[in-house]
Amino acid sequence: MQKWIQQPSNSLLMLGDFNANYYVFPYEVNPDIEIVIKGQFPYARYMSFTLAGQIDTVIATASDRMLIPDPGSTNPFLPGADWNADNRNYTIKIRSTAPPQGSDHFVPEAGNNTLYAGTLKDGTPNRFGLIGLRIYVPSIGYDQTGGVGLPKITYCAAKKNCLNTSISGTVCKTTQPKNLINPADVFTKETSFQYCCDMVDQNCDLTWSRIGVIATRILQPDLNTVYILSNQIKRDPGKLLFIRWKAPTFPDTYHNIGILGNENMRYWSMSFITRVGLFGLYTLGDFQTVIDKNGYVNLVISFGASRPSCVTTENGFNWIDISNLPLVPLTLFYRNNQVSQVFPYTAKNVPEGQIVPPKVMGEYYPCGKYVHPLYFNSCYCDCNYNYENNK
Structure with a gap:
């Protein structure tokens, strides 16, 4: 054997x-x-x-x-x-x-x-x-x-039938799309509080590209799986990297619920990798991600800055402090696995090695911005608080 x-x-x-x-x-x-x-x-x-x-x-x-x-x-x-x-x-x-x-x-x-x-x-x-x-x-x-x-x-x-080997049955357990808004506007809350979001430049700081031909050969990717790679992360200990995007739907097989067939894709994840050697260092998978009530991922990445008081899972945020990762150039790697044929908001039609235009992915484009930690306390969370209390 x-x-x-x-x-x-x-x-x-x-x-x-x-x-x-x-x-x-x-x-x-x-x-x-x-x-x-x-x-x-x-x-x-x-x-x-x-x-x-x-x-x-x-x-x-x-x-x-x-x-x-x-x-x-x-x-x-x-x-x-x-x-x-x-x-x-x-x-x-x-x-x-x-x-x-x-x-x-x-x-x-x-x-x-x-x-x-x-x-x-x-x-x-x-x-x-x-x-x-x-x-x-x-x-x-x-x-x-x-x-x-x-x-x-x-x-x-090759000419002999040897397919009748038995298999153990032991189970091993352990203890149509609507019109989309501009991806930069996923930072916008309700229009009555637009002033909060005007504090931040509406352009995304992160740039994403399809992986190149050589990387594709190394990865040996599955059919109908799309990978995009960000530009190098700026590790400024005085800033936070705030990434927001619409979460594609996925089957909840982690909790032993079967596949329905109407999901956007089978699996998605965001990983931190080194630019030299392409080592994977950390992964946030779909089933590990907090998704807010509007269906968005709010990922806040720290390079040593303290966590703002309102950036909590209860408020729909994901917090990752990467100050303990090796001090080498890092990039983000977004994986879309087994994309539904009727879900068009991926980079699959962008040529290998080319930059992904935000409009291609619409709301599903991971729009990343570098912000001061006070952005969340003085604007984003106060905006949410005021909105909830003025309904």
Whole structure:
């Protein structure tokens, strides 16, 4: 039995999410050998397999919803499926051949989901690579594998049927869019208190860009996942970085509630990473985020300044003090995973490496401004207080 190799979220060049677990398995193309992976769908937000070839070129991705379960089993990642289904088995085969004529490099089939590793996406012969496994946000009460253990990997003669390996059923537990406003205006409260917001420049200080071609190759991203990277954060101990954006909706699988199918995306997160080496240092995931009553995220980042008295979770704020992170250049990394086809407010149509115009994402654009700590006490919180008391 072969073993997966775990890749820590803060590994070099990973841009890792601390709410995800990453595993890899190296392979060599051999027409006489077939790799068989048998596992169970985890109790987690998301799972995917990525097949990468030589020079880290992504060949294909098989996300959880694309996998057809074994006969008699359920894929709980399909909208409306039984999240707590007992029978949740799947089988994947890695074949060292080119895909059939006219087929993609991933072909789903019940009990026989197949990834073809013999060629790269452009048809160039492939010699070796990595199989990657991602598991995001295990549900509460389950371990990092989502309660089902890691999938079993076996080698098999290519012409021999060896798919009848049994899988343990043990569960491992542990103790249409409306018109949008300008993204800069997400700082605006009710119009009667517009004077509060006029204290701050209406332009966003943070600039966001799609990750470049090289970073895309390193990340080996899943299909339909969008990553954007901010410019370098200015670590001024006398200022706070206030980021506000509309929160995309997501399924509450963390509390073991199944996927409905009407969510904006499967998962989103904001991570702090180093500009040199692309080390992940900290992640704030959607399920960890305070979302205010109007559906916005109010993220206040400190570089050593004290927390304003009204910047509380009760008032709809998220507070992160990064003064204890390494004193190296930092940037923010915003991940939108498995975006709904009917949700247009992401940067997916912006070319790789290009700046994301705020209007592309509308209210969902993370608009960041550097403000003095007194901004919250003298304006923002007083504004809220006065509004609530003058209704």
